[in-house]
Amino acid sequence: MTDAFISLQSIRKTYGPVVAVDNVDLDIAKGSFFSLLGPSGCGKTTLLTMLGGLDKPTAGRIMLDGVDVTSVPSYRRPTNMVFQSYAIFPHLSVGDNVGYGLRRQKLDRAEWQHRVDAMLELVHLKGYGDRQPSQLSGGQMQRVALARALIVQPKVLLLDEPLSALDKRLRQSMQIELRAIQREVGITFVFVTHDQEEALTLSDKIAVMSKGKVLQCCPPTDLYDLPINREVAEFVGEMNLIPGIVKGCTTETVCISMPSFGDQQFPVGGRSFSKGDKVLVAVRPENFEIADGPEGRELTIVNRAYFGTHLHFMMTGEGLETPLTVSVPSAIARAHGKAVNSDRMTIQVVPETAVILPQAG
Ligand SMILES: Nc1ncnc2c1ncn2[C@@H]1O[C@H](COP(=O)(O)OP(=O)(O)OP(=O)(O)O)[C@@H](O)[C@H]1O
Ligand SMILES: [Mg+2]
Numbered sequence: 001m002t003d004a005f006i007s008l009q010s011i012r013k014t015y016g017p018v019v020a021v022d023n024v025d026l027d028i029a030k031g032s033f034f035s036l037l038g039p040s041g042c043g044k045t046t047l048l049t050m051l052g053g054l055d056k057p058t059a060g061r062i063m064l065d066g067v068d069v070t071s072v073p074s075y076r077r078p079t080n081m082v083f084q085s086y087a088i089f090p091h092l093s094v095g096d097n098v099g100y101g102l103r104r105q106k107l108d109r110a111e112w113q114h115r116v117d118a119m120l121e122l123v124h125l126k127g128y129g130d131r132q133p134s135q136l137s138g139g140q141m142q143r144v145a146l147a148r149a150l151i152v153q154p155k156v157l158l159l160d161e162p163l164s165a166l167d168k169r170l171r172q173s174m175q176i177e178l179r180a181i182q183r184e185v186g187i188t189f190v191f192v193t194h195d196q197e198e199a200l201t202l203s204d205k206i207a208v209m210s211k212g213k214v215l216q217c218c219p220p221t222d223l224y225d226l227p228i229n230r231e232v233a234e235f236v237g238e239m240n241l242i243p244g245i246v247k248g249c250t251t252e253t254v255c256i257s258m259p260s261f262g263d264q265q266f267p268v269g270g271r272s273f274s275k276g277d278k279v280l281v282a283v284r285p286e287n288f289e290i291a292d293g294p295e296g297r298e299l300t301i302v303n304r305a306y307f308g309t310h311l312h313f314m315m316t317g318e319g320l321e322t323p324l325t326v327s328v329p330s331a332i333a334r335a336h337g338k339a340v341n342s343d344r345m346t347i348q349v350v351p352e353t354a355v356i357l358p359q360a361g
Contacts (some may be wrong), residue, residue: 064077078156
């Protein structure tokens with residue numbers, strides 16, 4: 001038993017020989033902004049359409065607000081969906097588009113208008129009710145689609161890459177708006193994206209998917225700071241993977257020998273290691289320090305790029321399959337003017353920030 005608002009239990013979906021969703025278990029809390037994140041073809045849309053009742057799982061059970069909805073058709077579920085394409089009726093005004101879902105509710109004209117106006121205000125389109133869809137921008141169209149989906153007050157709103165057709169800047173401002181709207185209405189949002197930055201920005205919780213499976217499900221900060229394996233580490237944000245071998249381990253620290261950095265102690269972080277284990281020390285670009293201490297190692301700078309707020313270095317060293325990406329805040333770089341402008345620079349890993357992952361699997 002689970003007290004989750006939405007509970008996907010051992011969900012599987014196959015299309016002939018293709019396993020689109022492979023035994024997924026997920027709990028989603030009421031009123032949360034939950035994202036499904038993963039590369040193209042990993043099963044995000046398939047999972048979302050099963051939640052919305054547009055498709056049926058091959059096996060498994062879907063519970064929604066205490067009710068088994070696995071066999072309940074879409075039109076009888078308390079869910080509504082917003083798609084990537086706007087799916088707006090071109091021949092109806094903006095107001096009629098937004099109010100379309102109310103047609104079965106037999107409201108009088110004043111009540112109908114009141115509900116439509118409130119929704120237009122929510123999505124910052126006050127006064128746009130009489131416009132035609134052809135007179136709207138992409139961002140405005142998507143807001144009409146959102147208002148139309150929300151006006152029927154679903155318990156769950158399912159959104160399949162709703163912002164991916166928008167250019168970067170508009171998309172970023174729509175992300176902030178979408179999150180604000182979700183907080184205001186308090187409806188549970190299940191949001192599909194293949195954009196990790198978007199998922200990190202918006203979500204209370206993220207499920208990372210790959211090949212039909214959920215690899216990790218947790219809040220954004222945990223996903224970024226404590227990826228569970230190499231695949232998640234490489235998919236979410238930029239990650240350096242430094243090969244090493246476990247030399248020894250206590251209950252608190254593990255000593256790892258890395259060809260490029262020598263021997264270094266790291267917190268164990270609840271994992272267990274044996275001497276001789278082949279591991280990867282996963283380090284975000286911002287988690288290196290320019291250092292001259294005994295832990296520091298001199299690596300070769302093969303490339304540098306200026307990004308305003310910080311400098312990016314590509315650095316090579318012994319035993320590294322690919323160059324490391326090292327990010328240094330501009331203010332720090334200025335203070336180390338000589339080092340950052342040389343061919344070689346001494347850096348060290350900040351031990352508390354590194355995650356030790358198994359090399360295999
Ligand atoms: N109706 C279908 N018939 C056969 N195979 C399908 C069908 N729908 C989806 N698939 C397959 O199931 C897998 C998952 O597809 P899905 O659309 O869920 O991926 P996705 O994560 O949403 O990808 P994208 O980011 O490209 O939208 C893919 O291999 C896809 O080809
Ligand atoms: Mg999809």
